[in-house]
Amino acid sequence: MDKKGPVKGKDMNDLTVMEDAAVAITNGNVVWIGSVEKAMNIQAEQTIDAEGKLVTPGLVEPHTHLVFGGSREKEMALKQQGVDYLDILKQGGGILATVNATKKANYEELLDKTLFHLDRMAMHGITTVEAKSGYGLDRDTELKQLKVAKEANVKHPLDVISTFLGAHAIPPEYREDPESFLDVMSDMFDEIKENNLAEFVDIFTETGVFTVEQSRRYLQKAKEKGFGVKLHADEIDQLGGTELAVEVGAISGDHLAVASDEGIEQLAASNTIGVILPGTSFYLGKDIYAKARQMIDSGAAIAISTDFNPGSSVTENLQFIMSIAALRLKLSPAEIWYAVTVNAAHAISRGHEAGSIATGRKADIVIWDAPNYMYIPYHYGVNHAKTVIKNGEVLYE
Numbered sequence: 001m002d003k004k005g006p007v008k009g010k011d012m013n014d015l016t017v018m019e020d021a022a023v024a025i026t027n028g029n030v031v032w033i034g035s036v037e038k039a040m041n042i043q044a045e046q047t048i049d050a051e052g053k054l055v056t057p058g059l060v061e062p063h064t065h066l067v068f069g070g071s072r073e074k075e076m077a078l079k080q081q082g083v084d085y086l087d088i089l090k091q092g093g094g095i096l097a098t099v100n101a102t103k104k105a106n107y108e109e110l111l112d113k114t115l116f117h118l119d120r121m122a123m124h125g126i127t128t129v130e131a132k133s134g135y136g137l138d139r140d141t142e143l144k145q146l147k148v149a150k151e152a153n154v155k156h157p158l159d160v161i162s163t164f165l166g167a168h169a170i171p172p173e174y175r176e177d178p179e180s181f182l183d184v185m186s187d188m189f190d191e192i193k194e195n196n197l198a199e200f201v202d203i204f205t206e207t208g209v210f211t212v213e214q215s216r217r218y219l220q221k222a223k224e225k226g227f228g229v230k231l232h233a234d235e236i237d238q239l240g241g242t243e244l245a246v247e248v249g250a251i252s253g254d255h256l257a258v259a260s261d262e263g264i265e266q267l268a269a270s271n272t273i274g275v276i277l278p279g280t281s282f283y284l285g286k287d288i289y290a291k292a293r294q295m296i297d298s299g300a301a302i303a304i305s306t307d308f309n310p311g312s313s314v315t316e317n318l319q320f321i322m323s324i325a326a327l328r329l330k331l332s333p334a335e336i337w338y339a340v341t342v343n344a345a346h347a348i349s350r351g352h353e354a355g356s357i358a359t360g361r362k363a364d365i366v367i368w369d370a371p372n373y374m375y376i377p378y379h380y381g382v383n384h385a386k387t388v389i390k391n392g393e394v395l396y397e
């Protein structure tokens with residue numbers, strides 16, 4: 001599976017599957033791929049027998065809100081009563097409740113919690129993770145989150161790629177003046193860049209949060225400072241966020257649950273990857289799922305992610321999301337596998353090192369308790385990962 005760029009459209013059905021294959025690893029990288037028979041001639045220090053089970057690249061998570069304080073299980077009752085996600089936010093709950101908990105948590109507490117969630121992701125076969133800030137909404141707390149993500153990348157074997165999502169919600173003190181709030185956040189760009197605290201800048205373009213015009217200006221500034229840009233776009237209301245993602249040359253447009261047909265056409269003709277997060281539709285009890293089938297049929301490149309966060313998708317198990325992608329998005333197993341490996345890696349600029357088993361790439365590999373690749377989305381809700389290898393080292397078995 002040595003793919004140079006994202007896999008688009010109908011090519012997402014063309015999965016490379018090798019039978020009786022073997023991989024040789026040196027210094028954390030894949031150095032050889034061939035048949036088991038030929039591998040018998042290699043003098044290896046250590047051998048792992050996959051026993052004929054499914055072996056794939058480690059899963060790549062291109063969209064998570066990994067670093068946060070507290071939890072919001074009390075919102076479950078509100079959800080059951082039919083209180084809308086954006087209404088909970090309007091009343092100071094939702095994202096803003098997590099903002100308060102994140103402000104209260106000290107650095108060590110946040111780091112421990114982050115490492116805990118990373119462990120859980122690793123156990124489920126994830127080897128690379130994008131992590132957004134966005135539960136600070138003030139300079140100090142946003143920096144605290146970004147520093148935690150940076151230290152987690154060093155302390156934990158998984159690779160953590162950081163995104164600045166200071167524009168995640170309007171804090172109450174800026175309710176009447178979101179523009180000034182965006183200025184406070186964009187004033188942090190230089191400091192974030194100089195300290196290598198984030199590679200990407202993201203914004204929540206949504207009713208009651210930031211408008212398309214505000215998002216455009218903010219992302220242009222981020223681009224001028226050398227950041228790659230991403231958007232939470234067309235998640236709940238159709239505002240034209242998909243079109244904006246294409247217009248600003250975003251590396252990914254994320255959610256796209258209510259993208260317009262025009263937006264989908266533009267996405268297909270662009271280099272922007274659609275990061276689809278069906279776990280949020282499921283978890284928020286919505287009947288509307290992203291038209292991922294139409295996106296792929298139109299020629300777009302799609303990735304899939306958990307959107308792991310404390311409010312709209314509370315799971316570290318990407319395998320479960322793969323099942324939702326099969327059942328609700330009607331994607332084929334091959335499309336789903338590309339969406340959680342090759343394309344997910346490209347959605348966070350890691351296509352050169354993650355998302356595929358190929359010579360010269362990192363040896364991030366999972367052996368699954370599964371007879372074939374179709375089995376994982378089919379047998380849902382459990383963890384199939386048997387052995388997780390990160391940088392050539394066994395992390396879990």
Ligand code: NIG
Pocket residue numbers: 065094095098204232235280307309310311312313
């Ligand atoms: O991707 N949409 C905005 N942000 C997150 C939810 C965050 C939260 O509810 O805490 C999302 O769905």
Ligand code: FE
Pocket residue numbers: 063064065232307309
């Ligand atoms: Fe998100």
